[in-house]
Amino acid sequence: MMSKFYNTHTIWIAMIVLTISTYAMGKFGYSGLGIVLFLLLTAVIKGTVIIRDFMELKGVSFLWRAIMYGWLWIVTIAIAITYVMT
């Protein structure tokens, strides 16, 4: 179950906190490129721990990790590009 501070339980709590911070950004009406990038980075962090720790892909063959992390990063970067361009 990993370390005392980085384990399934703390990951779950951290993701709840990140979700509340994402919600708060929307609720307070924050906008702008910096906020967009912050929110996308938050999504990447949450996606990374889901892939790494919940799906348990840590330590599997590079190909599988490349597909999953690649999907996460390509989706996020592509979305970011469309926001940067507007």
Added chain:
Amino acid sequence: MNTAIAEKEPKLLPGDLAIWFFIFMELFVFFVAFISYAVMRSKNVEMFNEYQLTLNTELGAANTILLITSSYFVVRAIHAIKLDDTKACAFWLYSALAGGAGFLILKSFEYYDKFSHGINLETNTFYFFYLSLTMFHFLHVILGMIILLFIAIKVQRGGYGAKNHVGIESGASYWHMVDLVWIILFPLVYIIR
């Protein structure tokens, strides 16, 4: 003297390889859908920003918490079965199902609110994407729940154990994929502007 150094073999994918090909296929479809949304938004920024404000972000956030928590319960179920604790495994799987059911109920409230205001796929481009993206995800939640339910019943009947839990890992991987997709969908459609 044997000086050979044992190389560490990569871990195998959890679950059945077939479910992973299914997951990759699903992720590709959602990739196309997300990029389509982002591109269409870039061509209609004001309209997307205006109608995004009509969405219920409280329900969206609550649903995100429900799915994350449900995924966490599935992780607990996997840990339990690895310890051969079938009772705990079944408990966590049914808890995960309750999280999924909570998601469907909240999402249904959201749809009811929109449909009762006459909103449908033809209302405008924003609602077309909002409804089609979230409904497509909604169907995946239902499919994930059906898979988890079959697995939970099989666990209760003693069909899985510490040495035989590939099926549970396959279902768990699919459920985490449903969570992963929502992690992108929620900020993209409800929050980012």
